[in-house]
Amino acid sequence: MKAGIIGSGSWATALAKILTDNGNQISWWIRNEDTIRYMQLRHHNRHYLTSVYFDTNLVKLSSHLEEVVAASDVLVLAVPSAFLEDVMLQLSPEALQGKKVVNAVKGLVPGSNLLINDYLSDIFDLPLEQYYAITGPCHAEEVANEKLSYLTFSGLQEAAAQSIADMFTNSYLQTIVNRDVIGVQLAAVLKNIYALGAGIAHGLEYGDNFLSVYITNCFREMQQFLDVYGKDHTEAGTHNYNASAYLGDLLVTCYSLHSRNRTFGNMIGKGYSVKAAQLELNMIAEGYYASKSLFEKNMEVGAYMPVAQAVYTILWQHLNPREAFLALEKGFI
Ligand SMILES: NC(=O)C1=CN([C@@H]2O[C@H](COP(=O)(O)OP(=O)(O)OC[C@H]3O[C@@H](n4cnc5c(N)ncnc54)[C@H](O)[C@@H]3O)[C@@H](O)[C@H]2O)C=CC1
Numbered sequence: 001m002k003a004g005i006i007g008s009g010s011w012a013t014a015l016a017k018i019l020t021d022n023g024n025q026i027s028w029w030i031r032n033e034d035t036i037r038y039m040q041l042r043h044h045n046r047h048y049l050t051s052v053y054f055d056t057n058l059v060k061l062s063s064h065l066e067e068v069v070a071a072s073d074v075l076v077l078a079v080p081s082a083f084l085e086d087v088m089l090q091l092s093p094e095a096l097q098g099k100k101v102v103n104a105v106k107g108l109v110p111g112s113n114l115l116i117n118d119y120l121s122d123i124f125d126l127p128l129e130q131y132y133a134i135t136g137p138c139h140a141e142e143v144a145n146e147k148l149s150y151l152t153f154s155g156l157q158e159a160a161a162q163s164i165a166d167m168f169t170n171s172y173l174q175t176i177v178n179r180d181v182i183g184v185q186l187a188a189v190l191k192n193i194y195a196l197g198a199g200i201a202h203g204l205e206y207g208d209n210f211l212s213v214y215i216t217n218c219f220r221e222m223q224q225f226l227d228v229y230g231k232d233h234t235e236a237g238t239h240n241y242n243a244s245a246y247l248g249d250l251l252v253t254c255y256s257l258h259s260r261n262r263t264f265g266n267m268i269g270k271g272y273s274v275k276a277a278q279l280e281l282n283m284i285a286e287g288y289y290a291s292k293s294l295f296e297k298n299m300e301v302g303a304y305m306p307v308a309q310a311v312y313t314i315l316w317q318h319l320n321p322r323e324a325f326l327a328l329e330k331g332f333i
Pocket residue numbers: 007008009010011012031048078079080081083086087104105106107138139140141282283284286
């Protein structure tokens with residue numbers, strides 16, 4: 001199978017490293033021509049994971065999206081959710097026919113608040129059977145350093161999910177395959193919101209004892225949301241909440257200093273405005289967009305989500321973080 005990658009941030013670069021380390025030839029869509037020229041000359045991405053060097057014989061770089069999509073059987077999406085629509089709308093509605101689309105984006109489409117599979121189904125008529133999700137606790141920075149990591153590949157077609165996973169499996173990357181393609185995506189969206197909240201707590205100088213209680217309550221809230229959501233969306237299936245795509249990713253994103261969401265939240269807890277935190281981070285904290293999308297989505301779902309709601313209200317309605325956390329403290333078990 002010929003693989004294509006869409007995006008050039010940290011995660012796209014990490015996934016390109018894994019695929020090329022395994023000897024796969026890839027087509028790689030990079031938006032910026034200067035970044036392409038730099039990579040052709042210096043063999044690494046000048047902005048993200050700069051220590052990762054590529055065998056340029058294995059990498060075909062292009063800023064023409066249609067070209068990359070046409071050359072690929074398996075297309076990996078790794079553009080932050082906020083830009084995904086702009087990127088995908090460059091394609092014709094037939095462009096994804098017959099392709100396997102692998103979503104590595106941990107977010108909903110802002111505005112419509114759709115899961116990526118629902119968005120691709122609406123715009124490109126992509127059946128869920130051709131759609132896969134990559135999730136799991138895995139920071140791009142640790143992939144760059146080849147620290148042992150685990151990724152989960154989910155899809156209704158388990159044999160195809162397995163063959164995609166096999167393209168990524170190597171000595172530093174273990175893969176897990178399941179059919180829970182909706183649940184793992186929602187868990188990934190939620191954990192970004194909770195990690196941002198963990199950062200806020202840290203910025204407010206709560207300690208490790210509180211953080212463990214906070215995460216426990218977030219984990220329960222995540223399950224409650226998925227349980228209620230699943231009642232109206234039977235395709236959501238059953239979820240193994242103790243698997244690494246659920247609990248593991250929640251833990252790593254809340255605790256790791258690599259986490260963009262935690263770092264962003266930490267600044268908010270310390271009193272930065274959203275604008276100032278965005279400028280300082282200079283990377284994407286998906287939890288910021290997800291908190292709004294999820295808040296709106298939950299108006300229909302109706303799950304009890306005090307933590308996600310508090311994060312939304314702090315970021316989007318200017319609620320004082322200290323007051324929000326004082327209110328949360330009382331409800332934790
Ligand atoms: N970084 C990580 O460790 C992981 C990230 N992810 C997910 O991967 C997705 C991508 O995130 P990262 O690579 O971390 O982001 P990043 O912050 O490292 O990179 C941002 C990317 O957005 C691009 N960009 C900026 N403005 C744009 C525009 N107007 N149109 C199109 N592209 C634009 C930049 O060129 C860059 O490629 C997110 O959904 C994230 O949750 C998932 C697992 C791990």
